[in-house]
Amino acid sequence: MIMTERVFIEPQPTSETQTFWEAAKEGRFFIKRCDACEKAHWYPREHCPFCTSMDTKWVEASGEGVIYSFSIMRRAKPPYVMAYVTLSEGPTMMTNLIECDPVALRIGDPVSVAFVETAEGNALPMFKPKAGAVR
Amino acid sequence: MAHPALAYIAGAYEHPTRDAGGKTLAQLQIEAALGALADAGLSKDDIDGFFCGPDAPGTGPLSIADYMNLNLRHVDTTNTSGSSYLLHVSHAAQAIAAGKCDVALITLAGRPRAEGRGKGGLVRRDDPNQPDFQWEQPFGIQILNVYGMTAMRHMHLYGTTSEQLAWIKVAASHHAQYNERAFSRDLVSVEDVVNSPMVADPLHRLDCCVVTDGGGALIVTRAEIAKSLKRPLVKVIGAGERPQHQQGGYFEITQSGAFWSGKAAFAQAGVSPADIKYVSLYDSFTITVLMQLEDLGFCAKGEGGRFVMDGNLISGVGKLPFNTDGGGLCNNHPGNRGGMTKIIEAVRQVRGEAHPAVQVRNCDLALANGIGGQLGVRHASGTLILERE
Numbered sequence: 120m121i122m123t124e125r126v127f128i129e130p131q132p133t134s135e136t137q138t139f140w141e142a143a144k145e146g147r148f149f150i151k152r153c154d155a156c157e158k159a160h161w162y163p164r165e166h167c168p169f170c171t172s173m174d175t176k177w178v179e180a181s182g183e184g185v186i187y188s189f190s191i192m193r194r195a196k197p198p199y200v201m202a203y204v205t206l207s208e209g210p211t212m213m214t215n216l217i218e219c220d221p222v223a224l225r226i227g228d229p230v231s232v233a234f235v236e237t238a239e240g241n242a243l244p245m246f247k248p249k250a251g252a253v254r
Numbered sequence: 255m256a257h258p259a260l261a262y263i264a265g266a267y268e269h270p271t272r273d274a275g276g277k278t279l280a281q282l283q284i285e286a287a288l289g290a291l292a293d294a295g296l297s298k299d300d301i302d303g304f305f306c307g308p309d310a311p312g313t314g315p316l317s318i319a320d321y322m323n324l325n326l327r328h329v330d331t332t333n334t335s336g337s338s339y340l341l342h343v344s345h346a347a348q349a350i351a352a353g354k355c356d357v358a359l360i361t362l363a364g365r366p367r368a369e370g371r372g373k374g375g376l377v378r379r380d381d382p383n384q385p386d387f388q389w390e391q392p393f394g395i396q397i398l399n400v401y402g403m404t405a406m407r408h409m410h411l412y413g414t415t416s417e418q419l420a421w422i423k424v425a426a427s428h429h430a431q432y433n434e435r436a437f438s439r440d441l442v443s444v445e446d447v448v449n450s451p452m453v454a455d456p457l458h459r460l461d462c463c464v465v466t467d468g469g470g471a472l473i474v475t476r477a478e479i480a481k482s483l484k485r486p487l488v489k490v491i492g493a494g495e496r497p498q499h500q501q502g503g504y505f506e507i508t509q510s511g512a513f514w515s516g517k518a519a520f521a522q523a524g525v526s527p528a529d530i531k532y533v534s535l536y537d538s539f540t541i542t543v544l545m546q547l548e549d550l551g552f553c554a555k556g557e558g559g560r561f562v563m564d565g566n567l568i569s570g571v572g573k574l575p576f577n578t579d580g581g582g583l584c585n586n587h588p589g590n591r592g593g594m595t596k597i598i599e600a601v602r603q604v605r606g607e608a609h610p611a612v613q614v615r616n617c618d619l620a621l622a623n624g625i626g627g628q629l630g631v632r633h634a635s636g637t638l639i640l641e642r643e
């Protein structure tokens with residue numbers, strides 16, 4: 120897990136999302152997929168936001184995606200890169216881009232998941248540019 | 255051209271303060287309300303419907319109704335943040351049509367400067383019960399960076415440039431120079447905007463609205479009452495609203511709720527974008543204006559950048575004058591909620607009471623639109639179409 124000087128708001132997992140955050144601590148990236156309509160959604164819910172089925176399952180995602188959009192938060196100390204990443208499983212999620220040269224980032228660039236540790240030991244799913252990615 | 259009225263806006267008042275150090279929030283509320291009543295020629299005891307937003311302190315409408323000593327038979331506390339007041343006008347028209355009230359008061363007040371919330375970059379510590387809290391707050395979501403992401407994607411998809419966005423601020427500053435109450439009356443150039451410090455890429459400091467204290471109020475009423483008053487008649491002929499969100503993870507942040515709220519309002523009014531003489535567009539950031547122009551149909555999707563260039567939004571210069579009071583970008587954004595002032599300037603234009611230097615000639619049809627919440631995450635758009643009678 121990646122350590123940083125940055126101070127994060129803790130995610131405060133709930134009974135609905137405990138599985139995600141426990142898996143994250145082990146470096147595993149889960150998303151929710153619906154058994155009824157087979158569509159993956161974000162953010163994870165017990166019910167399917169498309170067909171309302173309760174038959175949703177935690178599945179381990181590839182951790183691969185592409186940058187949907189981003190913004191460099193220059194006034195923050197330290198600065199960080201806010202982003203949306205579209206997962207290869209379909210949905211787009213809010214996250215941060217890390218271990219990157221912020222001004223070299225481009226929408227559409229391939230990225231992969233990396234977990235960043237919070238003060239309370241939670242693991243936040245963030246994304247870094249794929250090494251050697253060809254633009 | 256005459257279209258059926260949903261209701262009439264009989265009173266409109268923008269609180270003159272921009273720095274409310276010596277006034278309480280409740281005082282700003284009552285002063286705004288009394289200003290709108292005086293403008294309409296009505297008195298407190300004529301009010302039987304009260305509409306307020308998240309800025310009203312206390313439980314919903316109760317504390318302010320008590321403070322103002324209002325005797326009410328209808329209340330509505332619809333909260334879509336900065337666009338609430340556009341929805342309130344629509345809901346007031348519906349309540350009046352349903353016989354639930356005759357004279358509706360809508361208020362807004364805020365004092366972020368007096369409360370030291372002047373710098374908009376503070377972390378929003380939202381409620382952990384919000385199901386989205388844990389998926390957004392830890393990543394440092396802020397107003398600035400979600401609007402930044404929207405602008406970044408618009409540039410990527412359509413080739414929109416910082417210089418094009420800057421034209422929106424330039425137009426607002428041209429109007430603000432005539433408004434003696436504007437928070438900032440400085441005339442700025444495209445270079446000034448793009449050379450101001452980058453705050454959240456690709457947005458510069460001058461792409462962002464001002465932070466002001468103050469407020470405003472409106473009186474919405476039925477035809478018989480409006481026609482008994484000695485003010486120019488401003489009727490609401492179309493209204494639409496649309497909450498827009500992340501849709502389970504499959505969304506396009508460069509399309510705002512204005513696409514749907516605008517369609518609904520135009521359909522109800524029976525007019526088209528080409529008929530509109532003046533627009534008030536929510537200008538929390540320059541990108542917000544660009545998105546509304548496209549989504550409301552004033553230009554094609556992706557053409558907004560070219561549409562706003564070369565002063566096209568400047569009254570007397572371009573084809574579509576906007577925010578002739580200087581808008582939230584220069585004049586006033588009371589309580590970080592700009593919907594109220596959008597409606598007020600549209601009413602001034604339709605009455606022919608805008609500043610002579612920015613008054614649009616023969617302004618018989620105007621549109622006001624608000625985007626409340628966070629464009630690119632969760633927001634609600636409210637559209638109103640106003641006609642002079």
Ligand SMILES: [Zn+2]
Nearest residue numbers: 153156167170
């Ligand atoms: Zn489903």
